[in-house]
Amino acid sequence: MDNKILDQLRHSCAHLLAAAVLDIYPQAKITLGPAIKNGFYYDIDFEDEKISPSDLKKIEEKMKQIVKTWTGFKKIEVSEKEAKKIFKDNPYKLELIDEIVSRKEKITLYQSGDFIDLCRGGHIEKPNENIKYFKLLSIAGAYWRGNEKNKMLTRIYGTAFFSKEDLDNYLKKYEEAKKIDHKKLGLQLGIYLLAPEVGSGLLLWAPDGAFIRRKIEELIYKEQEKRGYLHVYTPHIGKKSLWQTSGHWDLYRDKMYSPMNIDEEEYLIKPMNCPFHMMIYKSTPRSYRDLPLRIAEIATVYRYEKAGELSGMLRVRHITQDDSHIFCQEEKVIDEFLGVFEYMEYLLKIFGIKKYYLRLGLRSPKEKYLGNNEIWIKAEKEIVKAIEKRGLKYIRSEGDAAFYGPKLDVIIEDALGREWQCGTIQVDFMLPQRFNLEYVDKNNQIKRPVLLHRAPLGSLERWVAILIEHYKGAFPLWLAPKQVEILPISEKYNDHAKKIDNLLKENGLRSMVNSENETLGKKIRNATLKKIPYLIIIGEKEVEKNKIAVRTRKGEDLGQLEIN
């Protein structure tokens, strides 16, 4: 199915939604209603009326009734004056009309049945025939024009398809996806937990989650050592003045926790590791022979996230980054950037993550940044040169830069199709200047290094959340906290099972015996639900032949294997 036609169906369905809402709630002011990735929405100002999910049914019914009279979409071109007359009671549409006029575009209206909407077009031809399989899904708040200073509107989400089968499939897929949601699976598998007594967004890594994290950390240390990184440890707090030098205090303060007083001086909990790594760079005079200097640390940083933004392990208030700051000569930035990128690709491959995209985060006029225009353009150029050297595809995104420089991010979808920023590489000409970092080049000239900030996985909290969903809880052998569970068929074989268990442990396998007084079927069921990769069944036959019967978590029976 052509996505464009599906979008047209969904956008048409959004018109229908608006028409039904106006029919039931005449005081409502409709605003915008686009097609989106998996459906459509319409943002509506219901004024004092409260809309809840229980109202969706009757809106759907009204839509079904109205669509019968919609034989097509009629395009009408109008003057500014006419448009403003038609929408005189709708301040949102009036605002849109002004914008269209200021862009010197034509004002187009589309009429279907009795309903007229300001719209640039893109509808299906026969709504009464094609809009049949749709469903309103949820209600949410959304700020007018996406700006939190504006009024919050009511957003109604829905989806539509050309066939009942496609619609049912989509709804079914969505239900399936909810089952592998890391928030649910992560708790079930004992990976993490959230205790209200601890505080919002502060997660506790349960033993199996901690195990997985440790394995990932081991991988990081091993791979980074190979690539010339030097690992350090730095404190979780530091003097406020340090953060004033770095610019965090001015531009990142709303993400930082309140200062604490120690010996009559103010200290802050770190939201980033940068300043500490700067100090390590500065601790001794540097020569070009020392560069690139790659200071790395797996470190937890603390950031204030708004309560409503928190989400399981994906969005928390303390994040553990696989962080590093690379100090290099300006002429080596592209090489370093590509080196980091190759490492990032290597990690994605190891974890089997194939579905992701790259986003180039640039400044937007709305936000505040450090430094001047020239230096930003230079940094952006370096990134683009590096990306193009490798021929990578990426999207440009204004407003996604760090406050000290542009960056390239890896964006990965979670089970429910939401996008999350994971790995990141950032080019920074700013902090070396603010911290007055220097090195001596081969002509004995003092030069300033360029800084790359990079975290190829992003944060371990988010990364493990992504992995839980990616593997559907069935972690690969190297990450699985328990690799083998030994199931004696009856208590008579417990001793023999224990011997096998010891043998496996001696050989470096993570095994355990389930000696519960339960049936084999039940033990298999429980171990399979825990996603344990291999089950070993021990009964009379195995003891006699000194063999083991092996079954996988997928249900394959590998038969009887020799022990040696």
Added chain:
RNA sequence: GCCGAUGUAGUUUAGUGGUAAAACAAACCCUUGGUAAGGGUUAGAGUGCGGGUUCGAUUCCCGCCGUCGGCUCCA
């Protein structure tokens, strides 16, 4: 933070204006079993917290807290 929903044993859920029901998990007993749930017994919550309405609230109302779906924001 904002909009909406929601909060009942460890977990998943039921239920009612008259002081809570079940399954799974747990403990114990019987059973000693061959590839996704064997049977029984027992214990376990006063219904997120604080107010209010009421003779009486888990149920209705208000506030707070947590969680979920969005918005904004972000690793």
